[in-house]
Amino acid sequence: MIDAVRAQTEGRVDWVVSGNADHAAGYAGRYGIANWTTALEDALADDAVTSVYISSTNEKHFGQAMAAIAAGKHVLCEKPLAMTAEEASAMVVAARDRGVILAVNHHLRSAGSHRAIRALIASGRLGRILSLRVFHAVHLPEHLRGWRLDDASAGGGVIADLTVHNADTVRYLVGEDPVSVVAETASTGMGKGVEDSAMSVWTMPSGIMVFSHESFTHPHSASGIEVHGTEGSVIARGVMAQDPVGEIELVTSAGRETVPFDKSGLYEAVVRDFELAAATGAEPAASGADGLKSLQVAIAVREAARTDRRLAVTYGEVQ
CATH class of the missing domain: 3.30.360.10 (Dihydrodipicolinate Reductase; domain 2)
Structure with a gap:
């Protein structure tokens, strides 16, 4: 996914967030990522960050996506979108109300x-x-x-x-x-x-x-x-x-x-469509609603x- 993001015209990976500081630091070093943290809010506070890719274990998707949406960031989330249909539905509603794109990596x-x-x-x-x-x-x-x-x-x-x-x-x-x-x-x-x-x-x-x-x-x-x-x-x-x-x-x-x-x-196609959706308001390849229904x-x-x-x-x- 790092290569897919960087393959886009304006694609950058600015932060990596992990619950383990040693893992975050090592990961950032291996992949040339400038910033790492164990606190999601640090990355969300960066105005240069416009989008968040969530690839944590499934039970973390809801909280992390809701925090990113509340911060006005577009979200590309790994499948399944959430642990429950209620959580996934709340994510779809929150993104719609905040005016940001919620996409799912149904590649x-x-x-x-x-x-x-x-x-x-x-x-x-x-x-x-x-x-x-x-x-x-x-x-x-x-x-x-x-x-x-x-x-x-x-x-x-x-x-x-x-x-x-x-x-x-x-x-x-x-x-x-x-x-x-x-x-x-x-x-x-x-x-x-x-x-x-x-x-x-x-x-x-x-x-x-x-x-x-x-x-x-x-x-x-x-x-x-x-x-x-x-x-x-x-x-x-x-x-x-x-x-x-x-x-x-x-x-x-x-x-x-x-x-x-x-x-x-x-x-690359997933990220390209996500980037286009974030820029224009078009539908991503797989929307939050698609992720909800597959769940x-x-x-x-x-x-x-x-x-x-x-x-x-x-x-x-x-x-």
Whole structure:
């Protein structure tokens, strides 16, 4: 993300904030950041700071974002937006009332691969969409382990980490919000007190069926998306990634064809759209409202698995 910020015309990283002074100082030194602190208010008091990127553990998102919004700073927050829908909704309202941008780093919708799939769906080449399969069962990289695997109070677990991504991806691709979900979760070797694998089936308003599979424990799997319609199918492999990689194949009665897509950096695109939104008031790639809805889907998946029943996904109105 530092490289993505610095890739922008006016992108600068002026401060790093951490709860650990040694970590903050070392991080600032490694990445050439002029200022570091353990007190968020120090960075927020700097008039040269116009925006804040929040990448702390999930339980800190709400307090840090609300402080930044109150200080009149634009906010790009990691997913999930918050721990609860109530917190996320309050963040959306606060940003709107303060007149600042609240964006969420749902980077997958900024991938050229996902934009290409969305364009195919919108073009009608697949006909009426019948179903989607999102397979995001991977092996959690070593550098991302820790609280994601053993700390529910910090927002650990595969649902908070990957189901929210899948929810945003599906919403982005078909332009609909799931209305109900059924789900199962498990701890299959890595999760300690949190789920490390989940499967769920979602129903969309149009009748589209969605199967979502996410896991931290699959070292030999490949991620991807399948979209199946009455006139064709899209098979996309390796596209649920942080890098612009993977391949897309369109299958119709005419045969199979490879679909080209833009392979620019995902995070550069996220920050570019965020910077444009901050400058013009336009919508970022994924807004706070998008982050709220993906969180609400993830919460419904967790509750459906906990209660062994189909759950309606409740969104409500942001007041």
